[in-house]
Amino acid sequence: MPPRRATYLVAALFLCVPQLIAADAQDAPSNSAKPAVAPPPPKKFVEVPRGGNHLLHQSEPGYLAACLVVKDGNGDIREWIEYHLWAGVDKIFLFDHNSSIPMLRELEDYVVAGKVQYTYLTSELPKVKKFADGLQGRVFGQCLSQAKGYYKWLTDLDELMMVTDPAFNGSIPAVLRDYESNKQLGALIIHRVIVGSGGVQSRQRGQGMLETFTKCIGRPGEHVKGIVRPEYAEVGGNAHYFFYAPGRNGIRIGDNKTVGHVHMVSNPTAGPLLIYHYSGSIDEQNARVKRNPEGVSGMTSKDPRMLAILDARTNATCLLGRQAHDRMAAAGARSLGPRPLPAEAQAAAQAAVRRVLLGAGGMRALGSGLGGSGRGFRLRGERMG
Numbered sequence: 001m002p003p004r005r006a007t008y009l010v011a012a013l014f015l016c017v018p019q020l021i022a023a024d025a026q027d028a029p030s031n032s033a034k035p036a037v038a039p040p041p042p043k044k045f046v047e048v049p050r051g052g053n054h055l056l057h058q059s060e061p062g063y064l065a066a067c068l069v070v071k072d073g074n075g076d077i078r079e080w081i082e083y084h085l086w087a088g089v090d091k092i093f094l095f096d097h098n099s100s101i102p103m104l105r106e107l108e109d110y111v112v113a114g115k116v117q118y119t120y121l122t123s124e125l126p127k128v129k130k131f132a133d134g135l136q137g138r139v140f141g142q143c144l145s146q147a148k149g150y151y152k153w154l155t156d157l158d159e160l161m162m163v164t165d166p167a168f169n170g171s172i173p174a175v176l177r178d179y180e181s182n183k184q185l186g187a188l189i190i191h192r193v194i195v196g197s198g199g200v201q202s203r204q205r206g207q208g209m210l211e212t213f214t215k216c217i218g219r220p221g222e223h224v225k226g227i228v229r230p231e232y233a234e235v236g237g238n239a240h241y242f243f244y245a246p247g248r249n250g251i252r253i254g255d256n257k258t259v260g261h262v263h264m265v266s267n268p269t270a271g272p273l274l275i276y277h278y279s280g281s282i283d284e285q286n287a288r289v290k291r292n293p294e295g296v297s298g299m300t301s302k303d304p305r306m307l308a309i310l311d312a313r314t315n316a317t318c319l320l321g322r323q324a325h326d327r328m329a330a331a332g333a334r335s336l337g338p339r340p341l342p343a344e345a346q347a348a349a350q351a352a353v354r355r356v357l358l359g360a361g362g363m364r365a366l367g368s369g370l371g372g373s374g375r376g377f378r379l380r381g382e383r384m385g
């Protein structure tokens, strides 16, 4: 996430994170309870050994993985996952950060099918000087190290990635394949457009973002995010860029401009990939600001006044989300809740959720295919922070 010294607009954009990255919606310590001493250094994640013990050792290598850290996103997480699977993501590393009700409940069928690698973790949110030391930076680091050798690309998206050019038929990998041979590319850099509430006060249960929100700021913003090649990049100085291997860089989609270690790039391009940055309904926006005075990166804070200012600027129409929703619905790719699991897997998933609710700390759930019996659905107690 952008550093605190970044412009006011940066903070505003940060406020507009979709409900599901209520990942940002931490129960952060209130300012009035400021500790007299500096917070302890962030705890280290469990290192993931390579080779036979690699968490993905049961997985077929894939093409595109996504990395996501979310708190209390139970209402929207399924839509995010189904959309990105539909758009060609092979695997989603989901870090459930201390949700009141573990999101495994909403996703157990995708976990068992091996599409989602689910990790529940608790971790403090100390203010940090280095992005890589904060919660989000550490999660990105985990994702990168896990994806290396297994995936060609890794998105760190906490927003919805749209394919703007119909020639690619909604497929993110189809766009990426065009860039694969680029020898300078460490990450493909993509702009985003803010989708506002459109005056929608609240959403019904099960009503997704894609179908609901279409009012947007017509022009993409200067902020960028990257889809990274794991073997050529490390966690950067904030959520918007990476540190690259020698000879590699960010390459902006659309005009192929070289982009270094920056989080904003002027003269935004709008495709063939474009991030839709959903702000949610008016009620959701207000609740988020109330809940969420501090960001998940440990480097930003939020300002509630920016919301109204942004919504007033969303006077254009952005239909890609709704179109994707309609195509998914027609193809049966949208579902409101988990499909029934084999009894054994169901019992294991319930036990895992119970363990978290009882305060047993972190856990990781890996799927290795439904396989009828649900055998291979491993749950390991792992304290992740």
Ligand SMILES: *[C@@H]1O[C@H](CO)[C@@H](O)[C@H](O)[C@H]1NC(C)=O
Binding pocket: 027, 098, 099, 100, 122, 123, 124, 125
């Ligand atoms: C987890 O969330 C609970 C509230 O649901 C909060 O009391 C607790 O401090 C949080 N813990 C961490 C480590 O974030």
Ligand SMILES: *[C@@H]1O[C@H](CO)[C@@H](O)[C@H](O)[C@H]1NC(C)=O
Binding pocket: 169, 170, 327, 331
């Ligand atoms: C476009 O994608 C859909 C799946 O979303 C697929 O059914 C269809 O065959 C594809 N069309 C082309 C021309 O590839």
Ligand SMILES: *[C@@H]1O[C@H](CO)[C@@H](O)[C@H](O)[C@H]1NC(C)=O
Binding pocket: 178, 179, 182, 254, 255, 256
């Ligand atoms: C940028 O690179 C892509 C992938 O190699 C290519 O398809 C596209 O034509 C290039 N665009 C420009 C403006 O050079």
Ligand SMILES: *[C@@H]1O[C@H](CO)[C@@H](O)[C@H](O)[C@H]1NC(C)=O
Binding pocket: 313, 315, 316
């Ligand atoms: C939308 O607002 C912008 C200013 O934010 C303005 O330049 C533009 O003309 C407006 N467009 C429409 C269609 O009203």
